[in-house]
Amino acid sequence: xxxxxxxxxxxxxxxxxxxxxxxxxxxxxxxxxxxxxxxxxxxxxxxxxxxxxxxxxxxxxxxxxxxxxxxxxxxxxxxxxxxxxxxxxxxxxxxxxxxxxxxxxxxxxxxxxxxxxxxxxxxxxxxxxxxxxxxxxxxxxxxxxxxxxxxxxxxxxxxxxxxxxxxxxxxxxxxxxxxxxxxxxxxxxxxxxxxxxxxxxxxxxxxxxxxxxxxxxxxxxxxxxxxxxxxxxxxxxxxxxxxxxxxxxxxxxxxxxxxxxxxxxxxxxxxxxxxxxxxxxxxxxxxxxxxxxxxxxxxxxxxxxxxxxxxxxxxxxxxxxxxxxxxxxxxxxxxxxxxxxxxxxxxxxxxxxxxxxxxxxxxxxxxxxxxxxxxxxxxxxxxxxxxxxxxxxxxxxxxxxxxxxxxxxxxxx
Numbered sequence: 001x002x003x004x005x006x007x008x009x010x011x012x013x014x015x016x017x018x019x020x021x022x023x024x025x026x027x028x029x030x031x032x033x034x035x036x037x038x039x040x041x042x043x044x045x046x047x048x049x050x051x052x053x054x055x056x057x058x059x060x061x062x063x064x065x066x067x068x069x070x071x072x073x074x075x076x077x078x079x080x081x082x083x084x085x086x087x088x089x090x091x092x093x094x095x096x097x098x099x100x101x102x103x104x105x106x107x108x109x110x111x112x113x114x115x116x117x118x119x120x121x122x123x124x125x126x127x128x129x130x131x132x133x134x135x136x137x138x139x140x141x142x143x144x145x146x147x148x149x150x151x152x153x154x155x156x157x158x159x160x161x162x163x164x165x166x167x168x169x170x171x172x173x174x175x176x177x178x179x180x181x182x183x184x185x186x187x188x189x190x191x192x193x194x195x196x197x198x199x200x201x202x203x204x205x206x207x208x209x210x211x212x213x214x215x216x217x218x219x220x221x222x223x224x225x226x227x228x229x230x231x232x233x234x235x236x237x238x239x240x241x242x243x244x245x246x247x248x249x250x251x252x253x254x255x256x257x258x259x260x261x262x263x264x265x266x267x268x269x270x271x272x273x274x275x276x277x278x279x280x281x282x283x284x285x286x287x288x289x290x291x292x293x294x295x296x297x298x299x300x301x302x303x304x305x306x307x308x309x310x311x312x313x314x315x316x317x318x319x320x321x322x323x324x325x326x327x328x329x330x331x332x333x334x335x336x337x338x339x340x341x342x343x344x345x346x347x348x349x350x351x352x353x354x355x356x357x358x359x360x361x362x363x364x365x366x367x368x369x370x371x372x373x374x375x376x377x378x379x380x381x382x383x384x385x386x387x388x389x390x391x392x393x394x395x396x397x398x399x400x401x402x403x404x405x406x407x408x409x410x411x412x413x
Contacts, residue, residue, distance in 0.1 A: 319385025
């Protein structure tokens with residue numbers, strides 16, 4: 001029986017800065033940045049443009065991913081803050097979440113260096129297309145709700161917590177598919193596809209999709225394929241990917257930012273009518289067996305196969321909320337503690353109405369109140385939690401839990 005969880009397609013080295021509004025205020029003063037300049041789509045050609053972009057997201061409480069002209073800009077900005085070096089990428093962070101409950105994964109990587117070798121959990125096996133060591137860090141800026149930054153002419157205050165990712169990562173932009181991916185997929189119970197959002201060459205994307213489709217011929221028929229959307233640098237590329245892969249995707253996931261990008265308007269995530277209309281519109285565009293949208297307030301699967309994934313949604317919401325509470329170092333005990341928290345009342349109302357109005361399954365989020373939440377990697381961790389309920393993963397996790405319990409009660413010599 002196929003049991004492996006194969007997660008891809010690319011991992012990253014992340015520079016997570018410790019938020020400091022005073023540093024941003026000083027930069028806004030140094031660069032004489034005014035309120036009417038804030039634009040989250042401005043080309044990031046220097047540090048000033050990077051600051052403008054971060055502040056534009058902060059002013060709306062938004063999040064997203066943006067391309068930076070060079071990694072030197074990222075290095076310069078990050079050097080102004082206390083910075084933690086971590087591993088990122090949807091597959092890697094999902095794998096880290098699974099590692100915490102004892103479930104091993106196979107990671108497809110397109111880049112590697114000593115930082116990756118040092119930080120990657122030992123439970124992960126690697127299939128890599130990298131031919132040499134490279135380091136192209138992703139800058140992760142997470143800001144808390146209510147933080148205020150002074151501009152040259154006014155102030156801006158974040159209405160919600162969120163995160164911004166900024167990078168110039170050639171290996172992930174090129175997304176070479178490893179020769180060994182097909183062999184890895186032959187034993188897969190599930191396959192996670194993500195990462196095409198950073199590509200910028202349409203012809204190269206088409207070739208990479210050829211390679212991926214060829215490798216996927218080795219997938220067992222019963223294997224679950226999960227595709228996680230993301231902020232495409234070129235939005236038209238998202239349609240190109242769907243055109244090639246949609247007939248093999250079982251679950252298509254996205255967050256609220258991507259939902260709103262698809263419908264082309266803001267969506268009130270606590271207004272049931274608005275949510276139902278947006279979900280129906282996006283599912284008509286992406287007619288997969290289960291379209292999953294995850295937010296802080298609720299997670300919903302829409303489509304004919306949605307009902308099969310209720311347990312996965314519950315696992316995913318609990319895992320993401322736990323990362324929000326405690327960060328990367330979460331334990332099974334932390335997951336249990338999250339499960340005892342109250343559910344989001346507005347999310348409960350939305351889920352009930354969505355389930356009444358359309359073929360769907362949903363789970364309300366948890367009410368989590370912590371002083372320093374982790375907003376980085378929540379969507380990635382959600383995916384890891386979702387895959388934790390795949391039968392093969394759930395069985396392994398249960399076996400590990402039993403072994404840990406026995407160890408806890410077995411006296412030592």
